[in-house]
Amino acid sequence: ARMLIEKINEKCFEKCIPKPGSSLSSGESLCLTNCMQKYMAAWNTVSAAYITRIK
Amino acid sequence: ARMLIEKINEKCFEKCIPKPGSSLSSGESLCLTNCMQKYMAAWNTVSAAYITRIK
Amino acid sequence: ARMLIEKINEKCFEKCIPKPGSSLSSGESLCLTNCMQKYMAAWNTVSAAYITRIK
């Protein structure tokens, strides 16, 4: 799951932490958790659509 | 020509299909065809300029 | 230092030469030199912070 972790961190860091401060705020932590779940849901949707299309 | 196809699709999908709908509209299809021709023309210009410069 | 050169050129060309003309202007050349120094300073800061964090 190395590539998934890299992609999630890339996308969610960009979205949740536009201005990195001296520590993760609780709002940033919550955003990261939500974003991660959302990214995995998006991955599942894309994966299913791709399988349907190519089979 | 695999890399050319990938690059054209990346650039032209971005430009011609900003909001993907339930099928390709005729405007989107036309844009893709035009964009593809344009990308190949750009590739030729860049290639010629690069050859001239490095030879 | 090949990767460093590639990254510097990518970032500094983007920043210093938004509209490429028929030759490098003196302003663009100065910007490139400054940008290069700045990028290397940023590289050093990032490198030091990363080493401190992972050790």
Added chain:
Amino acid sequence: QQKSKFQTNVHNLTDMCWSKCMTSKITGTAIDKGENSCLENCVNRFIDSQKTIVKQLDHMGGRA
């Protein structure tokens, strides 16, 4: 190896369609109906687009 090619495609499609479809602020863990259909359409139109390009290239006699 075929599995790895499939996974790489899904990773790249998710990356690209995420940027296209998930533009709003993150407020919860679920993707809503509009985002979901945007993601599905994104995958399908991307493949349509690729087929259009390949067909045109063939039509031109594979000059590229």
Added chain:
Amino acid sequence: QQKSKFQTNVHNLTDMCWSKCMTSKITGTAIDKGENSCLENCVNRFIDSQKTIVKQLDHMGGRA
């Protein structure tokens, strides 16, 4: 090989944190205090963020 992995990480972090922190016009060769602390925070928050994601994934039973 470990050296090369380290260098690749530093190159990628510099690339990403440069885009996030060095948004102003280039006017000299030095990075100012604000830019410097932004770069340091960028590295540290990026690693924090990665740890948060890995921990959550483990918590979910490594379902991914």
Added chain:
Amino acid sequence: QQKSKFQTNVHNLTDMCWSKCMTSKITGTAIDKGENSCLENCVNRFIDSQKTIVKQLDHMGGRA
């Protein structure tokens, strides 16, 4: 192998210069005069820029 390095360079230059020069809406198949000279200048200035950087690095005693 040299051919493949050349092709990769042309692909990357086209990608980058396309983003810089072809910013208007797609309305036909031809690239106009302004776009064409932008593309040519983009290639040449990019190589100039690279040479400037390499020269400066050498000047600094290859400290990087």
